[in-house]
Amino acid sequence: MKFAKEEYKEIDKLAKQDPWIILIADDEAEVHETTVRILNDSSFDGRPLQFIHAYSGFETKNLLEQNKEIAVIILDVVMESDDSGLQLISFIREELQNSLTQIIIRTGQPGHAPEKGVITKYNINNYLDKLELTAQKLFSAVITAVRSFNLASSLKSEIDQRIAAEKELKKYQQGLEKLVEKRTEELHEAVKSAEKANRAKSEFLSNMSHEFRTPMTGILSFATFGIEKYLDTDREKLLRYFTKIRDSGQRLLAMVNDLLDLAKLEAGKVVYEFYDTKVSSIVNMIISELSAFAKEKGVNIIFDSLPDEAKISIDSSKIAQVVINLMSNAIKFSESGQDILVKLEDDEKYMILTVKDRGCGVPEDELDGIFDKYIQSSKTKSTTIGTGLGLPITKNIINDHKGKIWAENNSDGPGSLFVVKLPKKMTAFF
Ligand SMILES: Nc1ncnc2c1ncn2[C@@H]1O[C@H](COP(=O)(O)OP(=O)(O)O)[C@@H](O)[C@H]1O
Ligand SMILES: [Mg+2]
Known part of the structure; x- marks a missing residue:
């Protein structure tokens, strides 16, 4: 007989399938032999039968414990010397929680047929009387039991799969719920920060209009005085008017510059020119530039420089802007009579510039x-004029130098400390 390729595969598959395991539990060796002889060449669903043998209740228990896949047990109810059949049945169904193995009771003892209640309680699948037993009856009982075991097992595995699938689904749903929760939270956060930015922008706009209006009013009123009184006003007075007009104009220009600078920095449109420079040369220049402002405020600036200072690659006009912003803040937020300490240090990797004041500090x-952008601390918001643009500009410039900047409050008294770290070798950081 010749088989097609596909059929060979099918036969192969069947041959590899596990046999149905039949446990024969009986104390008489002869019963074992007869049973095997009757059933030996049988198979169900292409799978052969395989027999395992127990001659006592003890052995039966052992085999049941070791083999979870027993399809059928043919059980002699009264086995000599140990557990009675009934105890074994309750061991299978209750202790082992095995509801799949089919139980066929076979006994030659009259009056040992299980009662109806016992049959239902332990799900006994068949009962055979040894005295009336024929080969056909045994064969049909075992094959029916194997079929039932097969049905029950596939039903159970289907149920197990469904339970597992449901569990997966639940897990997935929970995951989904968590994801939705997380996204909602993120959305709330985004709304909150958008609202915060919006509030800061409104505050900035109202501040800005105030900041613009004051110098603008100054410019206009001094220009009007000049126009009205140019014939009978002495030169000294006219010079004062012009000076006021120039100062106010400078203030306006500085503000407009800040706005434009930040917009450019944020858009990444700033072109940097890096040259090897000593940071102290910039600090000294700014100290002298701000000396009039410091004098007016009555604060004293002390510069603690670094001996044998190395040059580092920086854009000096941008770093000058950083130093101006930090030092003018320090002066602005200090009281008369206080010192401002500017210090230059270094470590292996960085040049470190700190600006320390004894002013109001930052919460x-x-x-x-x-x-x-636009943020002023709750300590100064109501009392000082400003745009809240100096520090964001500063931070952008330091970031573009691959440096770091942060603010602290002094640990040795009032006031705040601004720390700037500039890398000595920028290339190493790219
Ligand atoms: N040295 C300082 N001491 C106390 N507060 C400071 C200091 N420097 C900055 N601040 C706080 O940070 C805010 C932002 O500073 P900045 O961006 O320079 O804007 P502006 O100076 O225009 O207010 C200031 O309004 C102030 O509240
Ligand atoms: Mg400022």
Whole structure:
């Protein structure tokens, strides 16, 4: 007989399938032999039968414990010397929680047929009387039991799969719920920060209009005085008017410059020119530039420089802007008679510039926020004029130098400390 390729595969598959395991539990060796002889060449669903043998209740228990896949047990109810059949049945169904193995009771003892209640309680699948037993009856009982075991097992595995699938689904749903929760939270956060930015922008706009209006009013009123009184006003007075007009104009220009600078920095449109420079040369220049402002405020600037200072690659006009912003803040937020300490240090990797003042300081939870656009700390917001653009500009410039900047409050008294770290070798950081 010749088989097609596909059929060979099918036969192969069947041959590899596990046999149905039949446990024969009986104390008489002869019963084992007869049973095997009757059933030996049988198969069900292409799978052969395989027999395992127990001659006592003890052995039966052992085999049941070791083999989870027993399809059928043919059980002699009264086996000599140990457990009675009934105890074994309750061991299978209750202790082992095995509801799949089919139980066929076979006994030659009259009056040992299980009662109806026992049959239902333990799900006994068949009962054979040894005295009336024929080969056909045994064969039909075992094959029916194997079929039932097969049905019950596939039903159970289907149920197990469904339970597992449901569990997966639940897990997936929970995951989905968590994801939705997380996204909603993120959305809330985004809305909150958008609202915060919006509030800061409104505050900035109202501040800005105030900032613009004051110098503008000054310019216009001094120009009007000049026009009205140019014939009978002495030169000294006219010079004062012009000086006021120039100062106010400079203030306006500085503000417009800040706005444009930040917009350019944020758009990445700033072109940097890096040259090897000593940071102290910039600090000295700014100290002398701000000396009039410091004198007016009555504060004293001390510069603690670094001996044998190395040059580092920086854009000096941008770093000058950083130093101006930090030092003018320090002067602005200090009281008359206080010192401002500017210090230059270095370590292996960085040049470190610190600006320390004895002024009002910054609330701890706002130390990061003051580097955001338009933000002024809650301590100074109502009392000082400003745009809240100096620190964000500063931070952008330092970031473009691959450096770091942050603010702290002094640990040795009032006031705040601004720290700038500039890398000595920028290339190493790219
Ligand atoms: N040295 C300082 N001491 C106390 N507060 C400071 C200091 N420097 C900055 N701040 C706080 O940070 C805010 C933002 O500073 P900045 O961006 O320079 O804007 P502006 O100076 O226009 O207010 C200031 O309004 C102030 O609240
Ligand atoms: Mg400022």
